[in-house]
Amino acid sequence: MNINVIKSKRKTCEIKVNADGSVTIKAPNHYTNPMIKSIIETKADWIDQKLKWMSESEPPLCFELGSTLPVWYEAFTIEFSDRIDTYLDHAHKRIMINPKVKPEREAIKREVIKLLRVVLRNHLVARVKVLSEELNVQPNEIRVKLMKSRWGSCSSRGNLNFSLNLVLLPKEIVDYIIIHELAHLNELNHSSRFWRIVEKYHPRYVEDRKWLKMNTFNLNLN
Secondary structure (H helix, E strand, O other): OOEEEEEEOOOOOEEEEOOOOOEEEEEEOOOOHHHHHHHHHHOHHHHHHHHHHHHHOOOOOOOOOOOEEEEOOEEEEEEEOOOOOOEEEOOOOEEEEOOOOOOOHHHHHHHHHHHHHHHHHHHHHHHHHHHHHHHOOOOOOEEEEOOOOOOEEEOOOOOEEEEHHHHHOOHHHHHHHHHHHHHOOOOOOOOHHHHHHHHHHOOOHHHHHHHHHHHOOOOOOO
């Protein structure tokens, strides 16, 4: 097992099992190697379970004609369009690619990502409007980014940043992530008060957090 230890001024220790099967441990500067070894031994069963889940998960995303991609966690097949346009065919669960795009993986990937960015942004704008009214908060800008390790973030200026990967998730899970970030407009931390706000507007947040940890190893457009 490949283990990478990163020490910093942090106060707590964090263990992450990466998509390539390696393990990253973020520890406070004062943690000694024996202390870190002890933590690894304590978490050995948990790490093994994570690795097992990853080995049983779906293969990495493929951007080739005829392959499928999850859009809102439903399988859409990539095909060439019969019109000069790239769009989602919801009725037949297809991602229709402009025929002018070269039939090469990277060209198709760029076209798909461009489309999914628009699809996600439109959804986010609509849902943020509804949910921000429920929470009685007023966010500033909504931004969609290719984020590798986070689903979203909220700045002190009220800007909401969301990962493009959200477009791959079920919409109810996306609602949880939106509510999570909107709650930060009242609490820029993860205090008990913050989680009470999240629970009030999304009672099943615990289940959704677990779902994200167990089902998203290869849901990555990067």
